Amino acid sequence: DGFYDKAENVAKIIKSLLAGAETASIESKRLLKRKQALENNAAKLKVYLQTEMERLEIKKINSPLFTIQIQKNPASVEIVEEALLEEFFIVQEPKIDKKRIAELLKAGEVIDGAILVESESLRIR
Numbered sequence: 001d002g003f004y005d006k007a008e009n010v011a012k013i014i015k016s017l018l019a020g021a022e023t024a025s026i027e028s029k030r031l032l033k034r035k036q037a038l039e040n041n042a043a044k045l046k047v048y049l050q051t052e053m054e055r056l057e058i059k060k061i062n063s064p065l066f067t068i069q070i071q072k073n074p075a076s077v078e079i080v081e082e083a084l085l086e087e088f089f090i091v092q093e094p095k096i097d098k099k100r101i102a103e104l105l106k107a108g109e110v111i112d113g114a115i116l117v118e119s120e121s122l123r124i125r
Contacts, residue, residue: 011124 053059053070060069079085105116 014124 049068050070053061053068060067101111101114102116104111105114
């Protein structure tokens with residue numbers, strides 16, 4: 001009887017921890033939105049500052065806190081028509097098809113490097 005009470009109490013703690021994890025997940029999504037909003041505001045202000053410096057033909061500003069300057073960026077590739085690129089330029093990372101391997105293993109095939117594993121897990125309702 002003592003273990004059953006203990007198991008019930010552990011299940012309560014598990015449920016409480018999962019509820020806390022859900023709350024943390026919701027909060028992290030909220031904080032991510034806030035982070036993105038702050039980054040977007042900073043990017044807009046950066047564009048504004050660069051536009052005004054270009055309009056006023058100012059290349060560099062020295063102040064006690066910052067050095068602000070417009071500089072050339074290194075050349076970068078811009079894809080204008082992806083369909084025209086040769087297949088050589090398109091990188092595909094190898095990916096293991098576990099679903100297909102499972103189907104073959106269940107059908108009785110032997111696949112070197114893979115086995116079918118059955119496991120158990122605890123469910124609390």
